[in-house]
Amino acid sequence: MSQVSSAPPFDDWAKLASEGNFEEVSAALESVVDWLERGGMPLDISIQCYESGVLLSERCAVMLRDADLRISEIETRAFPGRVASLSDDDL
Template sequence: MSDAKPVEEMTFEEAMRELEQVVGQLERGDVPLEDSIKLYERGAALKKRCEDRLKAAEEKVEAITADADGNATGTKPADGL
């Protein structure tokens, strides 16, 4: 895990994929305690990254307004996307 990509540089998809791997390893229960703790910490950071990216995407979508015909009338940029 020492050569792992920093969580803050990951896309949503990368973070989600690695989070699924971390959960799988922890669920198997065949990881030594110290490694389990490190995996749990990494998983918590990955979970937060996914939540943050989803929140940013939701805010961006909410910033798009539509007129009566469904045409976008304007957008407000959301930070981070």
């Protein structure tokens, strides 16, 4: 198995995990997956990639949860008499 010629952009991923918008974080997560699928990295670098992916994934989940809450609040104001629909989590 050949070694990769450059290092993964860990600093960029860390910055995006804390400051990026959803699209940037999602793209960074795709980049992590690409690095892992490419292979050829030492185990410790692969684990760092995996850890970066987990952080980016958690950030995406938080942003999606916040967006869902915001949409629910907007719908509650816009349609005050309407019963909230059940989400998959409620089933």
